[in-house]
Every structure is written in C-alpha cells, then in structure tokens.
Amino acid sequence: MTTKKDDYKVGLNIPEDQGTGNGNGNGKEKQSFIKTIKSYGPGIVVVLTWMGAGDLVDASVAGSHYGYSLMWVLALALIIRFVIVNIMARFELCNTENMTLLEAFSRLHKLYPYFFAFAAIIMGHLVNSYMIKGSGEVLAWIFNFGSPFMWSVFVVLISLFILGRNIYKKLELVMKILLAIMTAAFIGLAIYSQPDASEIVRGTIGFGLPEDTGAYGTLLVAMSLVGAVAGSLGNFLYGYFIKERGWIGPEHKKIQRNDLLFGICMGVVINLAVWVVGAEILKPNNIEVTSLNDIAMALELHLGTIGSTIFYLGAFGVLYSSVIGHAIGFPKISISCIQIIKNGREDKYAVKSEKDPLFKWISLFILVTPLIWSLPNMPGFVSLVVFVNVLYVIALPAISIGLLIISNKKAYLNNSTNNWMENIILAATTMLAIWSSIKLVIGFF
Template sequence: MGGGRFLENKSKVIETTDANYESGQAGQTFIGKIKYALGPGILAILTWLGAGDLVTSAVAGADYGYGLMWILAMSLLLRFLIVNVMSRFQLANTKGLTILEGYGRIHPIFGYFLFIYALIMGHLFNSYMISGAGEIISTLLGINQPFIGSMIVVGLVFLLVGRNIYNTIEGVMKIFLALLTLAFVFLALSTSPDYGQIISGTIGFKIPADEGGYGALLVAVSIIGAVAGSISNFVHPYFLKEKGWTTPGHLKLQRNDLLFSIIVCIVINLAIWIVGAEILRPNGIRIESIDDLAQALQLTLGRTGWLIFYLGTFAILFASIVGKSTGYPRLVTDAFYVINKKRRDKYDGDYNKDPMSKWVMIFVLFMPIVWSIPGMPGFISLTIGVNALNIIGFPVIAIGLLIISNRKDLMGKYRNSWFENVCLVLATVLAIWSAYELAISYIL
C-alpha cells in the first residue's frame, strides 16, 4: 500500500472540503450520489456480519435471554469508535501512512505482531466458516458428509475468486442474505419482544449464571471478539481507499457512512438476539449445531423458513470465506511490508504483484479444511471459541491505536477527543480483564 501514499509534506496534503465534494457531485444523478455516499459502509456490513454475529447473538439470546445485551451494545459502540479512529488516521495523517504503517511507526514489534496475528486469525476465521458451509452443503444435498461438503466449498471458492462469474454469484448470495435478514427482522417483530427486558439487559452490566452449553463469560468474550475486537476492523480503511476517499475532506462522509453501517448492524444483531430469546429459549432449544439455529425459522415459517435459513446462512459463510481469502492476504502482506521495507519497494507496495499474497491466500483457504475432518469441534463450538480468541489481540490493537491517533506530528488537529481516549483506555482494560478471566476459567 506504500505505492498509494500521498505527499509526505503536510503543506502539500490536499484537503478536499465538503464544499468541494458538493460541487463535484452537483453534475451527478441522484442515484449516482447515493452510490457514492454509501459505498464502503455496504462493504463493511457484508464483511462484519459473518457467522460470528449470527452465532454469538443467537446463542446469547437462547441461553441467557437479554442478560448479556449490554455486552452487544458496548461492543457495537466500541466498533464504531475504533473503526472511526482507524479511518480518520488513514484519511488525515500528515505522512500519508496506511493504518498498518502507522502501527509500524510506534515500534517494529507491532508489525511482527500484526503479521503473525492476521495470519493465524485468517486461518481460524475460515476454519469455522468452511466447517459451517460444509455442513450446510451436506444437509442440502442429503449426503451426511460435512467434510466432503467443506471440500466442495473450498474448491468452489478457489475456482470462482477473481473471475467475472463470481460477480453474478455474489449478486445471488446477496439476495439470499437479504431474505435471511428480512426473515429474522420479521420474526423479531412478530414475537412482540419484551422491551422492558431488552432495556434492562442493555444497562444490566453483569454476567449471569452459566446456562446451556456455553458459559456466560465465554459467550460474552466471544461477542466482544466478534464485534469490537475483530481484526476484520482493519479491512475498512482498504474500502475507503478503493472508493477514492483519501483526504481529510472525506472525514464527514466517512463518519456518516460508518454510522449507517453500525445502525444496520444493530438492527440485524438485535433481530437475531430477539429470535434466540423469544423463540429458541422458550422452546428449550440449546444451540449446539447449525440445525438448532435453523429451528428458529422452521418453527414459525415451516419448510420455507428452513430453506431461507440454510440458503441465507450459506450466503453469509460463502461470502465471508471469499472475503477472508482475498482480504487477509492483503492484510498479511501489508503487515510484512511494515517489517520488510525492501520487499515493499521491490513490488512498489502492490500486493497483487507479490507472490507472497498468493501463498497466504492458499494457506488461509486450504489449510482450515483440517478443522472439518470428522471428530474435530463442530461449527458452533469453533465459532464461539475462535471469536473469543480475538480478545488476545484486542489490547495490542487498542493500545497501538491510542498512541498513533494522539501523535501531534502525525495527526495535528485531527487527534482524538478526550472521550475517544477514555473509551480506548477502557476498551484496553476490558480486553485484558476478559482475557485474564477467560484464562482463569477455561485454561488454568
């Protein structure tokens, strides 16, 4: 990404103002303006709303009602704050640095950490997504062979990524995803949820007693990892650059776009949570497999609901596998460029030219299939466990962000507000406490 940086001298940085933006867009059609204004936010929603959100929200609702709702509310707030600070750094820093290059300016150890962490988490994220997609293929085809289903999924992704036909397939996937989202929202509204309990759970600030197959602390930490602490939050600045939002003048546009995506995330996560609390929990259904999740729609919408669930969930998983298999090679390669500047210069900072990114893609896509071998943990367990592991890297990410976003030589007048700094400090403390409690409860 080094090849795309703008001029280092602060006085030469071009700051496009809102007035410039409005005048530049004056000649566009209304639809054109809408597309311009909502670009990266749509991509962010598709990137963030993966199996992690679906499983953690459903499990939390089914096992604990609304007792852990405050964790979701806090995590979504932290996601907005963290991604907004990351985006502001990339748009407004005076050296034209990417977010990963900013971390590298603190100390080389951040580059090494992010390189290793992104490589491991890319593998683990795809492990449960490939496992879940394989289970769905196995169910839909009636073959009762999830491992074969996983191999089919990996083969399809490998053959389709980068080809024109994938754009058509992606369009179909979005239709299935939209149907699943509408189904969950419809079910959530039709259950007449207890809004008093929702409010009480949102301001409860306590961990309930353990119920179901997963402890309350594990579920809580998994929610934090899936939403606030996910390394996938690093992907959003890439979307900004691809959209052409590269200057401080795009800050307001970026912030409104991000707010839109967070609101959509709130609606979808809340709908899934309500379905778990109002349909699965009263019927005594504990989510131990993907089939248990399907019962929420099947109980109320019959066979049609069952089919919508499996097709929509497959769309989420397949799109996420493609996203992780193409996005993480870029993230890992960029992190390596922070460590090895000679390699970055050799390929002009273009990961597409670097064979390393192709090897990373192969590793991230093909190696996770080992988790689908019979006898390995199932899809739900993998999802909860992997997202809980996100908490390990959260303190490093938060501390690094706190440092680079407050450096006067990099950010000038765009440094953090006191509120943002307080939230980042609290997020760091929360992550360290969560990791410690998790280790005490499940490891030590």
Template sequence: MARSHTLPRNDSPARGFSLKGLLALLGPGIIAVLSWLGAGDLITSSVAGSNYGYAMMWVLAVSLLLRFLIVNIIARFQLCNNQGMSILEGYAQLHPLFAWFMFGYALLMGHLMNAYMIKGAGEALATLLHINQPLLCSFAVVLAVWLLVGRNVYSLIEGVMKLLLAIMTLAFLSLAIMSKPDVGSIVAGTVGFSIPADEGVHGALLVAVSIIGAVAGSIANFVHPYVMREKGWTGPEHKRLQRNDLLFAVIVGIVINLAIWIVGAEILRPNGLEVNTLNDLAAALEIYFGQFGWFLFFIGVFATLFASIAGKTTAFPRLITDAFQRIRPARRERYGKVFHADPLHKWFTLFILVTPLVWSLPGMPDFVTLTLAVNALNIVGLPIISLGLLIMSNQKSLLGNYRNNWFENLALGAATILAVWVAFTLATDLFA
C-alpha cells in the same frame, strides 16, 4: 469481493436526490456490513439470546460502540495523517514489534476465521443437498472460492449471495417483530452490566467474550481502510463522508444483531431450544414459516458464509502482505504498492483458504463451539491493537488537530483494560 470505485472529480453533493448516487457513496459501509456480518454475529447473538435471554444485551451494546470508535479512529488516522501512511505503517512507525504482531495475528486469525466459516458452509451445503458429506462439501466450497474470486464471473455470484443474505436478514427481522419482544427486558439487559449464571453447553463468560471478540476485537475491522482506499477516500476532505458511512454500517449491524438476539430470546428460549448446531437455529424460522423457513435459513447461511470466506480470502492476504512488507521494506521497493505483485501474496492467499480445511476433519470441534472459541480468541489481540491505536492517534506531529478527543481516549483506555481483565478472567475460568 470488493470492487474498486472512483470518486467523481467534484466531491460536492449532488443537487437532486439519486438512489444510485447514494448507493455509490455508501460503498465501504455496505461492504463493511457484509464483511462484519458473518457466522460470528449469527452464532454469538443467537446463543446469547437462547441461553441467557436479554441479560447480556449490554455486552452487545458496548461491543458495537467500541467497534464504531475503533474503526472510526483507524479510518481517520489513515485519512488525516500528514505522511500519507496506511494504518499498518502507523503501527510500524511506533515500534517494529507492532508490525510483527499484526503479521502473525492476521495470519493466525485469518486461518481460524476461515476455519469455522468453511466448516459451517460445508455443513450447510451438505444439509441442503441431503448428503452426509460435510467434509466433501467444505472441499467444494474452498475449490469454488479459489476458482471464482478475482474473476469476472464472481461479481455476478457475489451479487446473488448478497441478495440471499438480505432475504435471510429480512426473515430474521420479520421474526423479531412478530415475536413482540419485551422492550423493558431489552433495556434492562442493556444497562444491567452483569454476567448471569451458566446455562446450557456454552458458559456465560465464553459467550460474552465471543461477542466482544466478534464485534469490537475482530481483526476484520482493519479491512475497512483498504476498502476506503479502493473507493478513493484518501484525504481529510473525506473524513465526514467516511464517518457518516461507518455510522450507517454500524446502525445496520445493530439492527441485524438485535433481530438475531430477539429471535434467540423470544422464540428459541421459550421453546427450550439451545443453539448447538445450525439446525437448532433453523428451527426458529421453521416454527413460523414451516419447511420454507428452514430452507430459507440454510440458503441464507450458506450465502453468508460463502460471501464471508471469499471476502476474507481476498482481504486478509492484503493485510498480511502489507504487514510483512513493513517488516521487510525491501519487498515493497521491489514489488511496489500493488500487493498482488508480491509472489508471497498468492501463498498467503492459499494459506488462508486451504489450511482451514483441517478443522473440518472428523473429530474436530463442532461448528458452534469452534465459532465461539475463535471469536473469544480475538480478545487476546484487542489490548495491543487498542493500546497502539491510542498512542498513534494522539501523535500531534502526524495528526495535528485530527487527534483523539477526550472521550475517544477514555474509550480506548477502557477497551484495553476491559480486554485484559476479560482475557485474564476467561483464562482463570478455563484452567480452574
């Protein structure tokens, strides 16, 4: 869970290089990477690589570019608008329906995103413990998150989880380098702009939409402004620092996603392995590192999922409470700007954490299918999010000279059109 940090009163650069000082400045970016890098990236990139090689690498490139643009515009609006509005206040002042949409969408996607993560964490823990009780393990994960989040001991546990995540990431990076990837094929796939014929259980279009949803359309992109505010970045003077910090986060995301994709394309695909379960992805590390690689993967996956569940259980109720207080302004006047003070915040937290357990019951979709489907569903909200952002980030009365440039407007317009087209095509494909 993110901790509050306070900027020094003097925001000028330090005279000497300090690693501690650098890490202090990069807080929101590091938190963004940990928030974004979850099962969605792990599954979508590995499935795309193992099933389709590098043919859809362009989808990842476009999605990461859109993520940077969308999150940067969101952050800039919050930092530079002359009314001190949060991003949700910006949406709400356009039309009350935007507040209703963000409330319902955050509630739904918070539930569904935690659903596949809790299911995956339960499966990973059951595998590590060598017990065939994934549902029981999912219950244990939910209980642990509820008991630990927000308490002093959680900072230590969170640090351990981040360390394990870093070790697993290094393992994937090592595998990607050892596999000697075909750079020419990566470049060709990045500029190819084509959807290949379906291979395996998961269709190419579903995988492509899942990548776009997991990266560019994720409602988790709205968590970044809340982390910025906790950091103390609240005005235009922090705009450059915020942009460089976000650029750092996206570059790290590119490296990690590319490494996972390469592992799928260069190790899983040649060995005829499709990613239908977590064990299939663990096989990549097992091929090169033996039993230790298998163990490292499941430890890393569990750490990634546990940290993501805790992060989303902390962040989503803030977003939901904020949206609801835009619908019911009297609650903000009654309880103030501290979200925890609103009694509904606790109930939103319970909803986000407990109700997803239903997806871990026997007979529900498997972990990989659920992950792909939920991330594909993100595409439904992208047109409304990008269209609203396009309008409010061009409001001269609020932003003055901090409005969008022509490229940002073009990109947001293209994202809206792309999302509508993809959602329509996917619906047509599913109901044909």
C-alpha cells in the same frame, strides 16, 4: 512529486469522480438518498466480513441461554467497533505523512509488524475454519445430498474462482446481494417472534451478568460477543476497502464516516434480529444451541419448512460473505506487514498488494487449510465459533493501546486527533480487554 496515495490511486485506475468532487459527498449538488446509499460500499463489505458466524452463533447462543440480559454487551461491543474503526479510517485518510496505519504501528515498536503478520495468518485460518465448515453444513441441508465436507470443498473451489478475478467490484456486488437476503430473512423471523420491546431495553441498559446456564458460561459468551463484534485484526480491513473504493484523502472523511455508520447500523439490525430469534423462539422451547441445525429445527416447529429454509439462506449469506472477505482481507494485512519489514519488497509491490506473489500463497493457506476442520470428528461448529472469537479478545489490548497513542499524535494528524469521548472509549476498551484476557488465562489454567 507524487505520494504513496497518488501511486495507489493510479494503480487502481480510480475514476476521477471517485477520487474527488461528487464522489466524496461534499460537493455542491445535494445527492438524493438513493444515490447516497449507492455511493456506499466499503462499510457493507467490511461489516459482512466481520459478521460471519461469530454474530450469528454468539447472538443466538446468548439469546437462547440468557434471554435479553446480555444485550448490553452487544450494544457496548458495537459502539466500541464503530469508534475504533472510525479512528483507524480517519488516520488512513488524514495523516500528514501519507502512511498506513500499520506503518504507524511499526514506528511505535519494530515487533508490531511481525505480530500482525503472524496473527493475521493464524486468525485468518481459524476464523475461516468455522465459516467454511458452517457453509458446508448449510449447503448440505439446502440441497439435501452429499456430505457437509463435500460442500465445504465446493465452497472453497467457488471462492478460488472468485478470487482469481476482479476482486473488489465482484466482492462488493456479492456482499450487497447477500446483505439483502440475510436482512430480509432474519428481520422476518424476528418480527414473527413478536419480541418484548421493554425486555430489550432492560437488557440493553441492565449491565448485569446472569448465572451460568447451558453449555457455555456467561463470561465466556460475553467475551466471545466482544471478540466477535468489537473485533481486533478484522478492524484493519476497512482501511483497505476504502482505498479500493478510491477514498484516500481528508476530503473523503465525511462519506467514509457515513458509510461506516450505515454498515454498522445494518449490522445492528441483523444482530438484534438474530438475538430476538434466540430469546423468543429458542429459549422458551429450552433448545440449547450446539449446531446450526438446533436453530433451524426450532424455526421449523413454528414456521414449517419455510422457516428452516429462510434461516439457512440467511446463514449462508452471513457465512459465505465472510469466507471471501477473510481470504482477501487477512492476506492484505500480512503482506502490508511483510512489506514494512522488508523495504525493498514494499517499493516493488506497494501500489497493489495482490501483485505480491506471497499474497496468493497466504490467501490459499487461509482459504484451503481450514478444510481440515470440516473433516468428520473435528470440533463442532458452535464450539469453534465461541472459542475462536474469545481468542480475538487477547489481541485487543496491543491494538487499542497502540491506536490510543497513534491517534493522538498531532505530528501525524494536526487537528484530526481523537476527541475526549473517543479517548475514553479506547482506554476503557483496553482495560476491558486486559481484564478479559487475564480471566481467560486464569480460567484455562
């Protein structure tokens, strides 16, 4: 008798060594460091999908307005993200009933799949609104002709071409290339700015909220950082990417954890580099970040044209990698929820969600409709980034509460339930998200 995981593996035509044996990192032969790094992939894909403009803008805004005093928020958000996503992935690999995490949520309450399906479509649209807008602005600067809207249309057309091919292999290759570009770009700029290590340490362990300054208040920036980095619906994407890689059972738990840790570490490096640029270059020059051009102009003052060129290349790497990732990832979440709601649809398309006709239409919606935000006179790029990432925080309580219950059920996980530290972090995250949501609603009204 075959299980859903067996069916999924057959549907993907996963090579035997990716499903078991050497592919899991637990084989008898010890792999070299290079081979181990090459075996990773989903962590890089999902971290670059998460990062996008949220990290780029929020980190630079926080650094330019508040120096290193909010660095602790970034550190906290990254810890939360690793713990939450690792718990999610462990459930996918180790639960005894071969069900997905979304199926487990649906067992908690029947409204969960409706909520996730709707939220994935709306948030996919909103997140790609600033990813596509920013990508268009970057390409317009790099090529020095045409309007940002024209280049935004170009970005969407190229993405449609990529989505129509073998998705995952091409996506992983593109992500790794963009990772190298953005890492080199931002680290180089951070090193040039000669950061004060003692100030970074003080900001990381300071746990203080400085007085409001600049266009965005301290609390708003902090909430946007938590939303962008700790995330919400975007955290579900990792479960799909590890399955695409062929990691579908408990034997892959170790390589999955190391893969995610590697991806998170790369995210830490890039986030820190962007923050340093904001604190060491933008803040001393009293430059308030309201657009990508504000950051580029400051770097051009210090490095000449090469500075702004490096920045825009790194920015494009961050932005465009997320355009593709969200156009693939959020439809997967919606389709999975729709298949849970309609059982007949699940039986027909469960092996490969991309085969579901609705996947194409949802993906097109998330990829094409955000172009309206790239039209002239629409809200600015930075404003879109900050406020959309704040919205992520609102959905976080529903996710963290459900995950806290599911990941502690021994009936599902036997000996793979949470440890006490994971439970503390999940509980604290829930309280933080509820408090932030209340503050946001009070501030709005």
